[in-house]
Every structure is written in C-alpha cells, then in structure tokens.
Amino acid sequence: RKEVEQDPGPFNVPEGATVAFNCTYSNSASQSFFWYRQDCRKEPKLLMSVYSSGNEDGRFTAQLNRASQYISLLIRDSKLSDSATYLCVVKGNNAGNMLTFGGGTRLMVKP
C-alpha cells in the first residue's frame, strides 16, 4: 500500500464548478500536511498547509481528519487557471523533514 494515495484523475470540470480531491495516508504518526500544486513541466509549489481545524484560503478549503487519516481539498468556483496537478504531501515524525508525496490528482477546468 502506498504511504500517500490519491486518485490520479483527471477530473474534468466546467468553469465555475466546485471540485473536491481526497487523499489518504497510512502513517498515523504523520505530523504535517500540505497541498502542493504542480503545473505541467514546472516545479511543485506550496498551495496551502492543512491544519486540524481545517483552513480556507479564498476559493480553496483544506480539511484534515486524523481519525480516518484523510485529507481533502475543495476548490470552489473553478477557474481555467486552476488546471494543474494537485499533490497531497505528508510529513512524518522524523527529524529530517522528509516529506512523502502522493502521486497527484490532475484537474482540468474547461470553458
């Protein structure tokens, strides 16, 4: 079983739609959680950290469920520019700040 699992997609949605991605992780000792965004042929960039209480940044909402070892990302009012691959990332209980990356979920927003 992969340590961090995501549905690879692609998710094809029209502009203005709401879309949600899910991610599960296997290491219950994981401490920090992130969503990264990666555009085609570009480097991953931090989109947002995920906090236990849930957090929102504009059209983006991230949720963490530690009991179920589950993270989600909700995008409201999708824009064409949201088209990218979204990487679920987990940091375990380790001193070296090693991150484990999910395989990514590809989102394509169509006009």
Next chain:
Amino acid sequence: DVKVTQSSRYLVKRTGEKVFLECVQDMDHENMFWYRQDPGLGLRLIYFSYDVKMKEKGDIPEGYSVSREKKERFSLILESASTNQTSMYLCASSSPREGNQPQHFGDGTRLSIL
C-alpha cells in the same frame, strides 16, 4: 521569496558519463533534498541533507551520490549514468525556522541519458 536554483533546465548525457546536477538556495536553509519525478511514480526522494557535510539516503539512492560542502549548495552526482536515470530531477530546501517546514522547489532539470 525563497529562491532555489538548479543549474540546468535540460541536460542530455550519454550512458556511462559522470553527471553533476547542481542546486543552490539563497535562504540559508538547513535542509536540502533531491527528488526524481517520473510519470505514474510521483516524486521519490533520492537523498537529503540536514547540514553541511551531512547526507542521508532517501527511498531510491542507488546509482546516485551527493555532496554538501557549503550550506547553500547541494549537488547530485550520477557516477555512471544509465538510461533508467532519464527523469525530471527536482531540488528542494526547507528550514525548521519556517512553520511546518514546507519545501521550496527549484525549476527542475530534465535529464536525458542516451
């Protein structure tokens, strides 16, 4: 803004060559990482370093070595390049001084081994 700079965006080398990939960060970050990214496999950690002259193996260190002689620079070395090392290589850095220690990535080096 953190700047992580990789020396080449595209590189073509031949089987058996010794290949050096260079990475420099300008934020005095303690931690530096080398990943490779392949379709269907995601990002996989090759090596990381949490201090000068320190290095730790990641998930797939075979065929690679690293060097961290200065804090700002982390080099990935392919001792004898092979075709299965054709990939996108990404360098990243982070610091315990930054909450949750997110990693900041360079633009990536697309390496082709012929």
